Amino acid sequence: MVDVKEHLYDDDPAKGHPDVRTKLKDVSYFFLGNGHIQAAVQIAPSGEGTPVGLLIMNPEHLGKKREALTYDPDSGLENTMIRLISAPTAKTTVTGALEARWLEGYEFPVVQILWQVGNFQAAEFFYCPDLSHPVIMREVRLKNITNRTIQARLKTGVLDKTIDEEFSLEPERIKKIFLQYTLNSTGKHVIIDSVPEAGVGQKTLQYWKEKACASFGSPILDHYFTASQFQLPAVISKSGKVDSSIWQYNRERARDQAMLAVGLTISGHHEIAYRILNRLLEEFVTKKGDIIHSSEERGSDEVELDQNGALLFALKNYVLWTGSQEIITKHWNKIAAAAEFPLSDVFLHERSGMLANRREYWGRQQVHGIVKGMELSHQLFSAMGLSAASTLASLVSRKPEALRWKAESERIKNAMLDKAQYGLSDSRGFIKRRGFDGVIQEIVKPLPKAQLSEGVPLSSGGEHRLNPDASSVLPIAMGFIPPDSPVASLTLDSVEKLWNQAWKDGGYGRYHVSSEPDSPGSWPFPSLFIARSYVETGNYEKMWRILKWLNTVPGAMSGSWFEFYGQHLEPPIPQVGITPWTWAEMLILLIHHIIGIRPEVDHLRIRPKLIPGIEKIKASFPLRGGKINIEIKSGHKKKSYGFRSDGEIIQSSEKEAYISYSKKDIWVEASLP
Structure with a gap:
């Protein structure tokens, strides 16, 4: 008989910093990773836990949230947040609206965070720069929204390691800071560094393009x-x-x-x-x-x-x-x-x-x-x-x-x-x-x-x-x-x-x-x-x-x-x-x-559905060494219903088509009732 103790756990969310809790009020987690490193950008906009926190984990080791390599038993994820200090104000926490999204227009995963603190508007971007190293990049862009030059310091860190960078910023100018998080060779510790620039490897871009x-x-x-x-x-x-x-x-x-x-x-x-x-x-x-x-x-x-x-x-x-x-x-x-x-x-x-x-x-x-x-x-x-x-x-x-x-x-x-x-x-x-x-x-x-x-x-x-x-x-x-x-x-x-x-x-x-x-x-x-x-x-x-x-x-x-x-x-x-x-x-x-992409043994079956509220779908999928590019739309007249393709259509009706496999890219257009 299965031991019922398998389903009993001792992880008490009432013990420790609020960040130990998975269900913070209105929380969302954006996950990034490449198999060598895993990260979750925590967005907690409603006063529970660190508003913008970074959890980094070794994906080969499954664990509780409190076991993330960037979690501190006393301060939770607070050290991972960007803290800005400038005179005459000393604002260090996120204020105003906090927005987070998957960045549109990019072919690879980028998390964008927008917030404001004191004299600055801030935009942060998190991503994996390549496919083969345990690295997460964080790009911070700070805009001076005052009409005077500001002397300021940016502080952030991981556990007891702190990045402390001073800078001067003229009105309406933007300061860029690049932070690199790397798992060490043991996979048990995170190294944080400030680096002069960052980019995404060509192999990464090609991977996501495909x-x-x-x-x-x-x-x-x-x-x-x-x-x-x-x-x-x-x-x-x-x-x-x-x-x-x-x-x-x-x-x-x-x-x-x-x-x-x-x-x-x-x-x-x-x-x-x-x-x-x-x-x-x-x-x-x-x-x-x-x-x-x-x-x-x-x-x-x-x-x-x-x-x-x-x-x-x-x-x-x-x-x-x-x-x-x-x-x-x-x-x-x-x-x-x-x-x-x-x-x-x-x-x-x-x-x-x-x-x-x-x-x-x-x-x-x-x-x-x-x-x-x-x-x-x-x-x-x-x-x-x-x-x-x-x-x-x-x-x-x-x-x-x-x-x-x-x-x-x-x-x-x-x-x-x-x-x-x-x-x-x-x-x-x-x-x-x-x-x-x-x-x-x-x-x-x-x-x-x-x-x-x-x-x-x-x-x-x-x-x-x-x-x-x-x-x-x-x-x-x-x-x-x-x-x-x-x-x-x-x-x-x-x-x-x-x-x-x-x-x-x-x-x-x-x-x-x-x-x-x-x-x-x-x-x-x-x-x-x-x-x-x-x-x-x-x-x-x-x-x-x-x-x-x-x-x-x-x-x-x-x-x-x-x-x-x-x-x-x-x-x-x-x-x-x-x-x-x-x-x-x-x-x-x-x-x-x-x-409606449904591969079968001898042919590709396509059976799309243009659901109410959707006028057109355009999509592309890798398939058997090639790619299928499909457009699905509503047919205006009965005689326009059906499928067109530069591949071989074996048979078709108003609702579905069977198309021969091809190692080259093919396009399919479906006009549905």
């Missing part, structure tokens, strides 16, 4: 694309390591990383996606095909049976986007083992043909009242993973395995969708799980040894319900069932009960709040499962409601969202962190569902 870009003509969608495209690769270490929720868990989860690899692949970061997938196959998949979860091996009843399928799905996605089969041949034995593992007899429920154990999608287990049975997400990802494995096997001429896995995928899918005793749907649409006896598990009763925190819903009186669950929409979002099917409509109607369950500011909970062993609140990435599903079914009003909600919560400024929004009982529940999976879900929503 990645995906998109313009939706919508400030919200453009911001979400940029923020996700910039920050997802920033939090991956050079070895492929990433915290499942930054500063929160300090653990890695294979399912999360597989979905990160999908987001990285479709946004053009193929090298980093490969890094993650290669490491998962080398270090997480055991010889028997089991996958390490939360940095631990699990018994058969505690295995998250969807993990194998998620990894295989991500591998197929990578191979179809890049055209490279090298990872298949390199890791064939591990891929085969991962495909076969869920088919082990220990998981087989003979009467239904589905897979069964005591774990559920969100990590709850026997101590939380989960009985042995068949979980919807386990069937979904196992079926999709086996289908993906069949495709991979076909690509490397492994016909027997391809045929076997395709048949097993269809068998599990049919069992899951069966309307008889064990099928995983009823009048509500998809349901979460059935027990061995075929009865839907509606209620959970936690065991005393669950060690639940006092005050969490699962520890209170009354019934603790499993349905509805946000993961029940995944068959719709993943294209596993037709979006116009009755079960899709019923499922989405059911999950509407998850919106504003025990809160009033928007967002969906991950499942019925009464069975929550953590704090009640809304969750961004499960909400994006639902947004993806609504795009597929054409309910754009509900999709926009989710995206607009995300623009109102702390983190919206930077586009880096917390795992959930609510009041955590900290400790023993850990402080909430920033969840990279949300960036991947956002990219999947924008690229796969809206722009």
Whole structure:
């Protein structure tokens, strides 16, 4: 049985400087990094914590926020802030409006901070100057807004190292100061230096030029694309390591990383996606095909049976986007083992043909009242993973395995969708799980040894319900069932009960709040499962409601969202962190569902959607050694509907087109009804 102590933490945000808290009032974090160094620019404009603070971390070492290399136990991040001293005033802190954004018009990630203090207007710019060194640059531009020459000093630092620079500045003139932050050779300390100039390496500029870009003509969608495209690769270490929720868990989860690899692949970061997938196959998949979860091996009843399928799905996605089969041949034995593992007899429920154990999608287990049975997400990802494995096997001429896995995928899918005793749907649409006896598990009763925190819903009186669950929409979002099917409509109607369950500011909970062993609140990435599903079914009003909600919560400024929004009982529940999976879900929503780029084995399928409020989309994506440039717009007349391209269009309709792959750049124009 999983040790419940895995979920208990001793990081008390009430102890130490306010900067130790992840959830400061109205806070946003802008993440930068290149695999060798990771930084988060903290923007805390509402009086809690350092207004502009710099957290620097070694991405190979997962840790709490208080363990950042620039955090001081006594002064927090205060030393990292720019402090200006000038006569006759002695203002040293940020005053007036504090603005922060991803700098527009640049092809690489730059964080811009604008503020005012005393006699100066200040602009700061943070960025990684190259791809191969553990360095963060900070450019400070100070403008004298008085009508006289000012003598002043700039002070900043890291821990006990201080930069103290005197300067004279005439009216309306600008002083530039360049600060360089470098991880030392041990990766345990940050060196700060004032340098005469700074720039961005040509390789860095070329790297970002080759990645995906998109313009939706919508400030919200453009911001979400940029923020996700910039920050997802920033939090991956050079070895492929990433915290499942930054500063929160300090653990890695294979399912999360597989979905990160999908987001990285479709946004053009193929090298980093490969890094993650290669490491998962080398270090997480055991010889028997089991996958390490939360940095631990699990018994058969505690295995998250969807993990194998998620990894295989991500591998197929990578191979179809890049055209490279090298990872298949390199890791064939591990891929085969991962495909076969869920088919082990220990998981087989003979009467239904589905897979069964005591774990559920969100990590709850026997101590939380989960009985042995068949979980919807386990069937979904196992079926999709086996289908993906069949495709991979076909690509490397492994016909027997391809045929076997395709048949097993269809068998599990049919069992899951069966309307008889064990099928995983009823009048509500998809349901979460059935027990061995075929009865839907509606209620959970936690065991005393669950060690639940006092005050969490699962520890209170009354019934603790499993349905509805946000993961029940995944068959719709993943294209596993037709979006116009009755079960899709019923499922989405059911999950509407998850919106504003025990809160009033928007967002969906991950499942019925009464069975929550953590704090009640809304969750961004499960909400994006639902947004993806609504795009597929054409309910754009509900999709926009989710995206607009995300623009109102702390983190919206930077586009880096917390795992959930609510009041955590900290400790023993850990402080909430920033969840990279949300960036991947956002990219999947924008690229796969809206722009509609969907590579298949023999051709590129494009199925775009011009959602209400968007008049035109222009985008570019690296694909199989070339690049596809696409423009999507509304057709004015029926005869103008359809697709044009300088590539070979195999077949097309008003809604989609199949185009032959090409190693050269091609353009596609879609005029939609």
